[in-house]
Amino acid sequence: MLAATVFACLLFFLMLVGLYIRASPILSIVPITDLLFSSVWGPSDGKFGFLPFIMGTLWVTGLATIIAVPISLLSSIYLSEYAGNRLRNAVKPLIDLLAGIPSVVYGLWGVLAVVPFIKNTLAPALGVETIGGYGILAGGIVLSIMVFPIIISVTGEVLRSVSQDMREVSLSLGATKWQTIKHVVLRKARPGIFAAIVLGFSRAFGETMAVLMVVGNVAKVPTSVFDPAYPLPALIANTFGEMMSIPLYDSAILLAALMLLIVVLIFNILARMVLIKIERGVI
Amino acid sequence: MSETHIQIENVNAYYGRTHSLKNISVQIPKKQITAIIGPSGCGKSTLLKCMNRLIDLTDGVTYSGKILIDNEDIFDRKTDIVDIRKKMGLLAQRPIPLPMSIYENIAYGPKIHGLKKKPDLDAIVEKYLKLVGLWEEVKDRLNSPASQLSLGQQQRLCLARGLAVEPEIILCDEPTSALDPVSSQYIEQQLLKLKNDYTIVIVTHNIHQAMRLADYVIHLYLGEVVEHGLSNDVFENPKEERTRAYINGTFSTELKIDxxxxxxxxxxxxxxxxxxxxxxxxxxxxxxxxxxxxxxxxxxxxxxxxxxxxxxxxxxxxxxxxxxxxxxx
CATH class of the missing domain: 3.30.110.40 (TusA-like domain)
Known part of the structure; x- marks a missing residue:
């Protein structure tokens, strides 16, 4: 049993080391600044600029967060502060269910509902060109819905951890319910809400399948939400195993995986640290 | 007995099916200290929570009857509860500083009631911190978090915060039970000073505290008023056997000192x-x-x-x- 546990714990580090070893050939040939900040992606010419993919990831993740945060915060506040017990108990399993849906299903839903909506309704209404509706906007919308359950449930926990006494104090001073929520509850819960958003963000960052299906996958630095993009996870999923005859290609892809792993790891550690502090009552 | 400030008439309260306040009818005198005494679970805190309707926050509570403050029934759904609560400061069992600085804790109430100008707020903060004897201790660190104060200091801060909204009534729910003797003593002294200007209702299970502070006493037992009256009468010559038993249980009035x-x-x-x-x-x-x-x-x-x-x-x-x-x- 101990061996199994040690093995499970070691897996992560094995993965990290493995990725690093496989990515090191490209790191020793191409300077890291070129890798990160060049926007030329031409593996057959030996050009490995990751900027389009990094920017694609940031755009999609950023947009998803911008859509998801206000909606999930408001619904979380409603559920924990205003809704009755019965409603809360009825809605919670539904939200948890959202988290359990396979991401390929989200992707299909994006292709069948979101992409046509952008192509036929939204883009013509705004007078912009899209490539068939595929792009950052579609990816952001699909991704934001996948992030909802995380932010809603973690924020809900955090709001419930604010003691009832604190609310009573504010109300007894003659504050209205909304003033109490705004000035006292949300203030007390701020670090926790931050952690909830970061957790959601890190899920969005690494999400692959659903995004890959709707985002367009064009290796160019995007300039608007209607542009297509090519996030890092999509790059890895689409190209690994193919074109391996091109020198350094597999090394470049593994470097992309390493970058993802490290970024998501940092996000997670940050968020967990804040949540642990809240549980211990430090914040 | 002096002028009545809070008139409680036939108040009943239920937690689910538990009948926790049974037909309570008492008057609370103006600018005096009224102590509500009784064992744990007798409904003391529930009665207090009825007075500022914080009881509304508890799930599954129903209540009926009337509580008149300045001839306004606070149980009436048409009454603006925010206005009522403004008239009543609350001092809770343990100090609960709001998650903000010392300064903001005091300024919070006045601010939400529309006071915006910094000089006015500064003056209020200073005035009430001085009133509770905290000013000298904290004047150099008004912007540090209130949670960094000691428990005794926090409770005085909470008192000042309640006073800063200029209430007429101060409700205290066992306000010293979490404090050390010296801090408790300090809070008690504050309350004795404040009764010149405020009507004070204090819930306590500490008979000695009730004796030291109260002008008027209400003894609750299992949700009923057993006895109420002037403090001297109730403590020295209780009419009810249950009151006598309760007082003797914690305190013998005629100890023979050897x-x-x-x-x-x-x-x-x-x-x-x-x-x-x-x-x-x-x-x-x-x-x-x-x-x-x-x-x-x-x-x-x-x-x-x-x-x-x-x-x-x-x-x-x-x-x-x-x-x-x-x-x-």
Missing amino acids: SESDLKGQLCPFNFVYAKQALHNLEDGKILKLIVDDPIAVTEVPRGMEADGHKVLIVKQINKTDWEIVIQK
Whole structure:
């Protein structure tokens, strides 16, 4: 049993080391600044600029967060502060269910509902060109819905951890319910809400399948939400195993995986640290 | 009895099916201290929560009856509860600072009631911190988090915060139960000072505290009013057997003191040694009265005596500097 546990714990580090070893050939040939900040992606010419993919990831993740945060915060506040017990108990399993849906299903839903909506309704209404509706906007919308359950449930926990006494104090001073929520509850819960958003963000960052299906996958630095993009996870999923005859290609892809792993790891550690502090009552 | 400030008429409250307040009808006098006493679970806190309708926050509570404050029924759904709560400061069981700075804690109430100008807020913060004797201790760190203060300081801050919205009534729910003796003493002194300007209702299970503070006493037992009246009448000559039993249970009014020892001016651990000697000279069951003026002795002597197997009957402050400790061997 101990061996199994040690093995499970070691897996992560094995993965990290493995990725690093496989990515090191490209790191020793191409300077890291070129890798990160060049926007030329031409593996057959030996050009490995990751900027389009990094920017694609940031755009999609950023947009998803911008859509998801206000909606999930408001619904979380409603559920924990205003809704009755019965409603809360009825809605919670539904939200948890959202988290359990396979991401390929989200992707299909994006292709069948979101992409046509952008192509036929939204883009013509705004007078912009899209490539068939595929792009950052579609990816952001699909991704934001996948992030909802995380932010809603973690924020809900955090709001419930604010003691009832604190609310009573504010109300007894003659504050209205909304003033109490705004000035006292949300203030007390701020670090926790931050952690909830970061957790959601890190899920969005690494999400692959659903995004890959709707985002367009064009290796160019995007300039608007209607542009297509090519996030890092999509790059890895689409190209690994193919074109391996091109020198350094597999090394470049593994470097992309390493970058993802490290970024998501940092996000997670940050968020967990804040949540642990809240549980211990430090914040 | 002086003018009535809060008139409670036929108040009933239920938690689910539990009938926790049964037909309560009492009057609370203006600008006096009214103590609500009774054992745990007798409905003291529920009654207090009815007065500012914080009871609304508890799930599954129903209540009926009338509570009139300035002839306005606060149970009436048409009454603006925010306005009512503004008239009442609340001092809770343990200090609950809001998650903000010392300054903002005091300014919070006035701010939400529309006061915006910084000089006005500054003046209010200073005024009320001075009123509770906290100004000198915190004036250099008004912007540090309120949670960094000691518990006793926090409770005074909470009192000042409640006063800053200029209430007419102060509701206290066992306000010293989480505090050390010295801080408790300080809060009690504040309350005695404040009763000149405010109507104070204090819920307490500490009979001594009720005796020290109250002008008027309401004794609740299992959700019913057993007895209410002027403090002197209720404590010295209770009409009801249950009140007498409750008071005697925690405090014997007629203790026969067998020996007295004045330990004023003695410091720890000498006062403890002397107390032990005095007790040593007594027979089992006899009662010794000590007078001490060292604040450490107030907590340490009773603790030590109990550790030695003696029974501590009374610990009470008798004047500004002196405390009385009564021990049975």
